[in-house]
Amino acid sequence: MDYVIEMLNITKEFPGIIANDNITLQLKKGEIHALLGENGAGKSTLMSVLFGLYIPEKGLIKKEGQEVKINDPNAANALGIGMVHQHFKLVHNFTVLQNIILGVETTHNGLLRMDAARDKVVALSQRYGLSVDPDALIQDITVGMQQRVEILKMLYRDNEILIFDEPTAVLTPQEIEELMKIMRDLAAEGKSILFITHKLNEIKAVADRCTVLRKGRLVGTIDVATTAKEEMSEMMVGRKVDFAVEKADSIPTEPALEVRELTVGGRHNTKKSVKDVSFTVRKGEIVCIAGIDGNGQSELVYALTGLQPIEKGHIFINGKDVTNYSIRKRNAEGMSHIPEDRHKHGLVLDYSLEENLVLKCYYTPAFQKNGFLKFQKINEYADCLIGKYDIRSGQGAKTITRSMSGGNQQKAIVAREIDLDPEILIAVQPTRGLDVGAIEYIHKQLIAQRDEGKAVLLISLELEEVMNVSDRILVIYEGEIVGELDPKTATFQEIGLYMAGGKRDERSEAI
Amino acid sequence: MILLKKLLNIRGFNNATSSIVAIFAGLLFGFIILLVSNPPQAVEGFIIILKGGFSTGGKGMGQVMYFATPLILTGLSVGFAFKTGLFNIGASGQFIMGAFAAVYIGVKWTFIPAPFHWMVALLAAAVVGGLWALIPGLLKAYLNVHEVISTIMMNYIGMYFANFMVKATVYDSRKALSMNVAESAVLPKGGLDKIFYNPIGSSGAVDLSTVNSGFYVALIVAVVMFIVLNKTTFGYELKACGFNQNASKFAGINEKRSVVMSMVIAGALSGLGGGLLYLSGASGRHIKAVDVLAAEGFNGIPVALLGLSNPIGIIFSAIFISYITLGGNYLQTLDFVPEIIDIIIACIIYFSAFALLFRNILPRLLKWRTDAAEIKNEGEDE
Numbered sequence: 001m002d003y004v005i006e007m008l009n010i011t012k013e014f015p016g017i018i019a020n021d022n023i024t025l026q027l028k029k030g031e032i033h034a035l036l037g038e039n040g041a042g043k044s045t046l047m048s049v050l051f052g053l054y055i056p057e058k059g060l061i062k063k064e065g066q067e068v069k070i071n072d073p074n075a076a077n078a079l080g081i082g083m084v085h086q087h088f089k090l091v092h093n094f095t096v097l098q099n100i101i102l103g104v105e106t107t108h109n110g111l112l113r114m115d116a117a118r119d120k121v122v123a124l125s126q127r128y129g130l131s132v133d134p135d136a137l138i139q140d141i142t143v144g145m146q147q148r149v150e151i152l153k154m155l156y157r158d159n160e161i162l163i164f165d166e167p168t169a170v171l172t173p174q175e176i177e178e179l180m181k182i183m184r185d186l187a188a189e190g191k192s193i194l195f196i197t198h199k200l201n202e203i204k205a206v207a208d209r210c211t212v213l214r215k216g217r218l219v220g221t222i223d224v225a226t227t228a229k230e231e232m233s234e235m236m237v238g239r240k241v242d243f244a245v246e247k248a249d250s251i252p253t254e255p256a257l258e259v260r261e262l263t264v265g266g267r268h269n270t271k272k273s274v275k276d277v278s279f280t281v282r283k284g285e286i287v288c289i290a291g292i293d294g295n296g297q298s299e300l301v302y303a304l305t306g307l308q309p310i311e312k313g314h315i316f317i318n319g320k321d322v323t324n325y326s327i328r329k330r331n332a333e334g335m336s337h338i339p340e341d342r343h344k345h346g347l348v349l350d351y352s353l354e355e356n357l358v359l360k361c362y363y364t365p366a367f368q369k370n371g372f373l374k375f376q377k378i379n380e381y382a383d384c385l386i387g388k389y390d391i392r393s394g395q396g397a398k399t400i401t402r403s404m405s406g407g408n409q410q411k412a413i414v415a416r417e418i419d420l421d422p423e424i425l426i427a428v429q430p431t432r433g434l435d436v437g438a439i440e441y442i443h444k445q446l447i448a449q450r451d452e453g454k455a456v457l458l459i460s461l462e463l464e465e466v467m468n469v470s471d472r473i474l475v476i477y478e479g480e481i482v483g484e485l486d487p488k489t490a491t492f493q494e495i496g497l498y499m500a501g502g503k504r505d506e507r508s509e510a511i
Numbered sequence: 512m513i514l515l516k517k518l519l520n521i522r523g524f525n526n527a528t529s530s531i532v533a534i535f536a537g538l539l540f541g542f543i544i545l546l547v548s549n550p551p552q553a554v555e556g557f558i559i560i561l562k563g564g565f566s567t568g569g570k571g572m573g574q575v576m577y578f579a580t581p582l583i584l585t586g587l588s589v590g591f592a593f594k595t596g597l598f599n600i601g602a603s604g605q606f607i608m609g610a611f612a613a614v615y616i617g618v619k620w621t622f623i624p625a626p627f628h629w630m631v632a633l634l635a636a637a638v639v640g641g642l643w644a645l646i647p648g649l650l651k652a653y654l655n656v657h658e659v660i661s662t663i664m665m666n667y668i669g670m671y672f673a674n675f676m677v678k679a680t681v682y683d684s685r686k687a688l689s690m691n692v693a694e695s696a697v698l699p700k701g702g703l704d705k706i707f708y709n710p711i712g713s714s715g716a717v718d719l720s721t722v723n724s725g726f727y728v729a730l731i732v733a734v735v736m737f738i739v740l741n742k743t744t745f746g747y748e749l750k751a752c753g754f755n756q757n758a759s760k761f762a763g764i765n766e767k768r769s770v771v772m773s774m775v776i777a778g779a780l781s782g783l784g785g786g787l788l789y790l791s792g793a794s795g796r797h798i799k800a801v802d803v804l805a806a807e808g809f810n811g812i813p814v815a816l817l818g819l820s821n822p823i824g825i826i827f828s829a830i831f832i833s834y835i836t837l838g839g840n841y842l843q844t845l846d847f848v849p850e851i852i853d854i855i856i857a858c859i860i861y862f863s864a865f866a867l868l869f870r871n872i873l874p875r876l877l878k879w880r881t882d883a884a885e886i887k888n889e890g891e892d893e
C-alpha cells in the first residue's frame with residue numbers, strides 16, 4: 001500500500017507534558033482520514049508538526065515514501081500540504097480573489113497580473129462546485145463562503161494534502177451538508193484529506209478511516225464503515241459515553257432572570273445589535289438562545305452581565321432590578337457567566353490555575369483577611385475544585401493557565417462559575433471546541449444545576465446541543481427573538497429556518 | 512548537569528542567574544569599549560570600575576548607598592507599573608516634582624516641629640509624585656491615551672515646572688542651586704555615619720558620607736511593595752488588570768480604578784525617591800534647575816529590568832548600578848574623556864538590562880546542550 005503522507009513515530013514534548021508520544025499516522029491517496037481525540041489529546045500538535053509549525057523531537061515524515069523535512073509552513077506548502085484553520089486566515093477588506101492569490105501573486109514587471117489567476121480560480125470553483133464571487137469582499141460574505149475561499153486557497157496552490165481543522169464548528173446545518181459534499185468531491189478528484197473533528201456523526205458521514213488519539217498516545221486507526229459510533233467514542237475517551245443527554249422533564253418555578261425590552265446599541269451607531277428583547281428564565285429550566293454566530297448573542301450576554309452598557313430596557317434577578325448594577329454586584333446577586341471567549345474574558349492566562357479559580361471570590365472572607373490573601377485556603381480550595389471537576393494540568397494548582405489545554409481551561413472556568421452556586425448561570429457556547437467526553441461532562445453539569453432548581457441560560461451555536469440540553473429554545477436573528485420552540489417537537493430544519501431568518505413568530509412575547 | 516537543570520527549574524534561581532549573566536555581559540561589553548577608546552589604560556580603568564564605590568573606602572560605600580536610594584525608588588516605580596501592565600516612562604517628572612515638594616517644605620515650612628519636619632516633607636514628595644502620575648493614569652483609564660506618550664510629556668512639563676518653581680521660591684542664586692533645607696528637614700543619619708566615613712589625618716576629624724536613613728526608607732518601601740504585590744488582594748487585582756484587563760473586568764474588578772491606582776502608586780514611589788535624595792543637608796544633592804531631565808528617573812528603567820521588576824531584586828540592581836556609576840566617576844583619574852566614561856557606564860547598565868532576554872534564552876540553551884549530550888551518549892551506547 002502506498003501512502004501519500006506518513007508520519008512515523010512522532011514525539012513532540014512541551015515542558016511538563018508529552019503532547020505526542022510515538023504517534024504514527026498514514027494517509028492514503030484520495031481518502032478522507034479523520035483525526036479524533038479529546039482536547040489535549042494532541043491532534044492540533046500533530047497537525048502543527050505536519051504543517052511545519054512545530055519540529056518534533058523524534059520521528060520522521062515521509063511523502064510518497066521519501067523522507068522530508070518540514071521546518072516551516074512554506075516547506076509544507078511546497079510539499080503540497082495545505083490547511084484550513086479553525087479560525088480563518090483571511091484579509092477582511094480584500095476581495096475573494098485577492099485573498100486567494102495572497103502570497104503567490106502573479107506579477108509582470110512588478111505589477112500584479114490578475115487575469116490568469118482569475119481564470120484559474122473560476123475554473124477551480126466550477127470544477128469542485130465551490131461557488132463564490134471572486135470580486136466580493138470577505139467581510140460581505142457568509143462564514144460558509146469564507147470557508148470555501150480557504151479551500152480555494154489550498155486548491156489554487158495545487159495542494160494535494162488538505163488539512164481541515166474542525167471545519168464545521170462555525171457552520172449552520174445546511175452549510176455543513178454542503179461542506180461534506182465538497183469534501184467527498186475533493187477526495188474523488190484524488191485529493192487526500194485530513195479532517196480534525198470531535199463530531200462522530202461527521203466522521204461517519206464522510207471519513208474512510210479514522211485515527212484516534214488519547215492523552216498524546218495513539219489508540220488506533222480504524223475503518224469507519226465497520227466501526228460503531230459508540231466504539232469510536234469509547235476509544236477516544238477510554239470509557240463508555242452517553243450520547244443521549246438523560247434528563248427528566250423540567251419543573252420551572254418562579255422567574256430567576258427577567259429581561260424586559262432590552263436594546264443594545266451597535267458598534268457604529270448604525271444598527272442595534274439587540275432590539276427590544278424580552279424573555280424570562282425560570283428556576284429549574286434551561287433556556288437556550290439559538291442562532292447563527294453574529295446575530296446579537298454576544299451583545300445580549302455582555303449587556304446581561306454588565307460588560308457592555310445598554311440603551312434601554314430592564315434586567316431583573318429574582319425580581320430585583322439590577323439594570324444599573326456593576327458587574328461585581330450582579331455576581332453577588334447570583335449571576336454566573338461562562339464566557340464565550342475563555343482567553344479574553346474567562347482567564348488571566350499568566351496567573352496560575354489556583355489564582356484563576358478564585359478570580360471571582362478572592363475578596364470574600366473565605367480567601368482574604370484584612371486585604372491579605374489566604375494562600376493556604378486558596379490552595380486547598382483549588383485542589384478541591386481540581387478533584388471535583390477533574391481539571392488536568394502539568395503542575396496541579398500551580399500550573400500557569402496558559403500552558404493548559406483548551407478543554408481543561410474550560411473546565412476550570414466551569415468549575416469556578418458553578419461553584420459560586422449561582423441563581424442564574426449564563427453559559428455561552430460552553431462546549432465550543434471540546435471533545436465528547438468534556439461536552440458530556442459540561443452538559444451534565446448544566447442539567448445538574450437545573451435539577452438543583454437553578455436557572456440556566458445557554459447560548460449555543462450547536463443545534464445538537466440546543467436540542468439535547470434545553471427545555472425551551474429561543475431563536476435570535478439580527479438581534480431579535482424571532483421564535484420560541486419546544487425542543488421535544490421542533491425539528492432541525494425548522495430551527496434552521498428560524499435561524500436563517502426565513503421564518504418568524506408573530507411578535508411572540510417569549511415569556 | 513542534571514543538578515543544573517533542576518536548579519534552572521526553580522524560578523527564583525533562574526531569575527538571579529540571568530541577571531548575573533546579564534551583568535557579566537554588560538561588563539564585558541564595557542571592557543571592549545575601554546579597549547577601543549584607550550588601550551594602554553583599559554585594564555587599569557576596568558579595575559577602577561570594578562572596584563566601584565570601594566575605591567574610596569568607607570565613604571565611597573556610603574555614597575553608593577546614597578545614590579542607590581533614589582534608584583531603588585524609581586526602579587520600584589517602573590517595576591511596579593510594569594507588573595501591573597503599565598510602562599511608566601514618567602519617573603523623571605514624578606521624581607523632580609517630588610523633589611521640589613520636599614525641598615520647598617524643607618526650606619519654608621520650618622514651623623513644623625523637628626522630628627516631623629522631614630517626615631512631612633517626604634510625605635509631600637510622595638503625594639506630589641503620585642498626583643503627577645494621576646494625570647496619565649486618568650488619561651489612560653478613561654480616554655485610552657497610551658501612558659508612554661503621556662508620561663513622557665509629563666516629564667518635560669514636570670522638569671520645566673519644577674525649575675520654574677525652584678527659581679521662584681527656594682533658589683540660592685549665588686550657588687545656582689536650590690537652598691539648603693532646614694536642619695529639621697534633613698533625614699537623620701540613622702547610625703550610618705558611624706560606619707561610612709573616611710578618617711582625615713589622626714586628629715579624629717572625619718570625612719562623612721552623605722548616606723542617611725533614607726536608605727532604610729527605600730529598603731522598607733521595597734519590602735512593602737513586595738508584600739503588596741504578592742500577598743494582598745489589592746496586588747492581586749492590580750496584577751490581574753495588568754495581565755488581562757478584559758478578564759479582570761469580567762471578574763468584577765474595577766479595571767479603570769486599578770489602572771489609575773497603579774499609576775498613582777508608581778508616581779508616589781518616584782516622588783518619594785526625589786524627596787529621599789534631596790533632603791540630605793548641605794553636603795547632599797541640590798536641585799540645579801537646569802533644563803535636563805532627571806537621570807535617576809530614566810535609570811529606574813534599567814534598574815527595574817535588571818531586577819526583573821521584583822522589588823527585592825530591584826534593591827540589588829539599584830545598588831549595582833549606583834556602584835558602577837561611582838566607579839565610572841573615579842575613571843577621571845585616568846586619561847578618559849568624561850563623555851567616554853558616560854558611554855561606558857551607560858553600556859554596562861543597558862546591557863545588564865537584558866536580564867529578561869537571558870532569562871528566556873538560558874534554560875533553552877542549557878536544555879539544548881543537555882539534549883545534544885544525551886543524543887550523543889545514546890549514539891555511543893548503540
